[in-house]
Amino acid sequence: MRKPMEVMGRLIGLVKPLAPVMALAIALGVLGFFSATAISALTAYGLASAYFGVWVRPSLVAAILIAGFLRGPLRYGEQLCNHHIAFKILAILRSKVFASLRKLAPAKLEGRDKGNLITLITSDIELLEVFYAHTISPAAIALIFSLISVALLAKAEPLLALYAAFGYTVVGVALPMYLSKRNKNLGLDARNASGRLSGFVLDGLRGLREILQYRFEDAYLRKLKTMSRESIEAGGRLKDETAFGMAITGMVLSLLHLGLVVLAGMIYLRGTEDPVMLLTAVAYILSSYGPVLALAALGNTLQPTFAAGNRVLDILDELPKVEEVERGIAVDFSGAALEAVDFSYDDTAILQAMNLEVKKGEILALQGKSGSGKSTILRLLMRFWDVDGGRVKIGSDDIRAIDTASLRKAEGFMTQETYLFNDTIASNLRLARLDATDEEMEAACRRAAVHDFVLSLPKGYDTKIGEMGSRLSSGERQRLGLARAFLHDAPFLLLDEPTSNLDSLNEAMILRSLKETAGEKTVLMVSHRPSSLTVADRIIRLETDRVS
Numbered sequence: 001m002r003k004p005m006e007v008m009g010r011l012i013g014l015v016k017p018l019a020p021v022m023a024l025a026i027a028l029g030v031l032g033f034f035s036a037t038a039i040s041a042l043t044a045y046g047l048a049s050a051y052f053g054v055w056v057r058p059s060l061v062a063a064i065l066i067a068g069f070l071r072g073p074l075r076y077g078e079q080l081c082n083h084h085i086a087f088k089i090l091a092i093l094r095s096k097v098f099a100s101l102r103k104l105a106p107a108k109l110e111g112r113d114k115g116n117l118i119t120l121i122t123s124d125i126e127l128l129e130v131f132y133a134h135t136i137s138p139a140a141i142a143l144i145f146s147l148i149s150v151a152l153l154a155k156a157e158p159l160l161a162l163y164a165a166f167g168y169t170v171v172g173v174a175l176p177m178y179l180s181k182r183n184k185n186l187g188l189d190a191r192n193a194s195g196r197l198s199g200f201v202l203d204g205l206r207g208l209r210e211i212l213q214y215r216f217e218d219a220y221l222r223k224l225k226t227m228s229r230e231s232i233e234a235g236g237r238l239k240d241e242t243a244f245g246m247a248i249t250g251m252v253l254s255l256l257h258l259g260l261v262v263l264a265g266m267i268y269l270r271g272t273e274d275p276v277m278l279l280t281a282v283a284y285i286l287s288s289y290g291p292v293l294a295l296a297a298l299g300n301t302l303q304p305t306f307a308a309g310n311r312v313l314d315i316l317d318e319l320p321k322v323e324e325v326e327r328g329i330a331v332d333f334s335g336a337a338l339e340a341v342d343f344s345y346d347d348t349a350i351l352q353a354m355n356l357e358v359k360k361g362e363i364l365a366l367q368g369k370s371g372s373g374k375s376t377i378l379r380l381l382m383r384f385w386d387v388d389g390g391r392v393k394i395g396s397d398d399i400r401a402i403d404t405a406s407l408r409k410a411e412g413f414m415t416q417e418t419y420l421f422n423d424t425i426a427s428n429l430r431l432a433r434l435d436a437t438d439e440e441m442e443a444a445c446r447r448a449a450v451h452d453f454v455l456s457l458p459k460g461y462d463t464k465i466g467e468m469g470s471r472l473s474s475g476e477r478q479r480l481g482l483a484r485a486f487l488h489d490a491p492f493l494l495l496d497e498p499t500s501n502l503d504s505l506n507e508a509m510i511l512r513s514l515k516e517t518a519g520e521k522t523v524l525m526v527s528h529r530p531s532s533l534t535v536a537d538r539i540i541r542l543e544t545d546r547v548s
C-alpha cells in the first residue's frame with residue numbers, strides 16, 4: 001500500500017499536460033476569494049472611517065463595486081477551468097487504464113473479479129476526477145490565499161496575523177485530518193456495500209433460472225434484504241459523519257470568531273492600534289475562511305480518494321505476463337511447433353518437456369482427459385501466455401520474436417465460449433475482418449452451417465444479438481463463432497471444441513468445410529467427440545492428466 005503523499009504525487013504526475021489550466025484555475029480562485037474578502041474589508045473600512053468622522057471617498061465605493069462585480073466572473077472562470085480539467089482527466093485516466101487492461105489481457109485478467117474491475121473503471125476513476133478538479137486546486141488556493149492574507153495582516157497587526165494563521169491551520173489542516181481519521185473506512189465501507197449489493201443482484205439476474213428451478217427464491221430474497229440493509233446502514237453512517245463534520249466545523253469557526261472579537265477588543269484597549277485598521281482587519285479575517293472551509297469539507301472524501309488512487313495505480317503499475325512485440329518478425333507460416341515446453345499456471349505445472357509439431361496444411365486433433373492441458377497448448381500458440389522453458393515456434397521463428405499484430409493476423413482462434421457483443425450479427429462477424437464484403441461474410445456463414453439460420457431471422461444479418469435475448473442456442477452461438485473464425489481467414493486455425501454443441505447434421509457440414517480447406521489452411525483442433533476426430537489427418541492423445 002502506497003503512502004498518501006506518494007499516491008498524491010503520482011496522481012498529480014499523471015496530469016502534467018493540464019498543468020497550465022490548473023495554474024489558471026488556482027490563480028482565478030485566489031483572485032476570486034480576494035475580491036470576496038475585499039468587499040467585507042473595504043465596507044468595514046468605509047463604515048469605520050465614517051464612524052470616526054472621515055467621509056467615504058468615491059474611490060472606495062468604486063473599489064467595493066469592482067470587487068463585487070469581479071467576484072462573479074472570477075468564480076465562473078475558476079469553475080470553468082476546473083470542469084475542463086475534470087472532463088479531460090476522465091478521458092486521460094480512462095485511456096490510461098484501458099491501455100493497461102489491454103496489455104494485461106488475457107493472462108492477468110483471467111479469474112480476476114470482473115465486478116471489481118468495473119468498479120475501478122467507473123466509480124474509482126470518477127472519484128479521482130473529484131480529487132483533481134475539487135481537491136488539488138482548492139488546496140493550492142487555500143494555501144496561497146492564506147499565506148498572502150497572513151502577510152497582509154502582519155503589516156496591520158502582527159497579533160491578528162498570528163491568530164489568522166492559527167485559525168486557517170485549524171480549519172484547513174487539523175479539521176480535515178481529524179475528520180478523515182475519524183471516518184477512515186466509512187466511505188469505503190459504503191461503496192463496498194453498495195458494490196456487493198449490485199454484484200449480488202447481477203448474479204441473481206444471471207442465475208434466475210437456477211433460482212427458480214431449485215426454489216431458492218426465499219433464501220435469495222433473505223440474503224438480498226440483509227445486503228440491502230447493510231448498504232443502507234453503511235450509507236447512513238457516512239451521512240451521520242458528514243453531518244458531524246459540518247457541525248464541528250461550524251462550531252470551531254464560531255469559537256474562532258469569538259476568540260477574534262476578544263483578541264481585537266484587547267488590542268483596542270491597549271490603545272496603540274488605529275481603530276479603523278483594527279476593524280478592517282477583523283472584518284477581513286471574519287470573511288476569509290472560505291478557502292480553508294472548502295478543505296474542511298474534503299475530510300470525508302480523502303480516504304476513499306486515496307483508496308481509489310491506489311487501486312488505479314495498481315492497475316497502471318501491474319506488469320503484463322506477456323509483453324507485446326511491436327516491431328518484430330512478420331509471420332511466414334510454414335507450420336508450428338512446441339519444443340520441450342514447460343509451462344505452469346502460477347505453481348501448478350501443466351506441461352513438462354512437451355513436444356508437438358503441427359505441419360502446414362494438415363488437420364491435427366488433440367485429444368485427452370479434461371484438464372490435461374489441451375486448451376493451454378492453443379493459448380501458448382496464441383501467445384496469451386509465455387512458456388517457462390523450451391519454445392513455441394511459428395514457422396521457423398520463436399513466437400516471442402514475432403510481431404504481435406502479425407501473429408494475430410496469422411491465427412484464427414475459436415474458444416469454447418463464443419462471446420457475442422450486443423450488436424448486429426453482421427458487426428459481430430466483421431470484427432474478425434472489418435473490410436469483409438457481404439459475400440465473404442455469407443460464405444463464411446455457409447461454411448459454418450449458420451447462413452440459413454441467420455436468414456430465417458426477421459432482420460437477417462442486421463438482427464441485434466440483444467434482440468435475440470436468450471433465444472440463441474449454444475449450437476447457433478458456436479456456429480457463429482466458427483463463422484467468425486472462418487471470416488478471419490488466417491492460415492492457421494486453432495479450434496477448441498468447435499463442434500461440442502452441434503447436432504450430427506451441423507457437425508457433418510462443418511467437418512466437410514474443414515476438410516475442404518485441407519492443404520490450404522492448417523487446423524489444430526481440440527475435441528472430445530470421436531465423430532469430429534475422423535476429419536483429422538493425425539490425432540495426438542494426451543494420455544495423462546498432465547502432459548509430459
Ligand SMILES: Nc1ncnc2c1ncn2[C@@H]1O[C@H](COP(=O)(O)OP(=O)(O)OP(=O)(O)O)[C@@H](O)[C@H]1O
Pocket residue numbers: 110111345346348350368369370371372373374375376377
Ligand atoms: N488461468 C489459469 N490459471 C490457473 N490454472 C488454470 C488456468 N487455466 C487453466 N488452468 C488449469 O490448467 C489445467 C489445464 O487446463 P486446460 O484448459 O488446458 O485443460 P483442457 O485439457 O483443455 O481441459 P478441457 O478438456 O476440460 O477443456 C486445468 O487443471 C485448469 O484448471
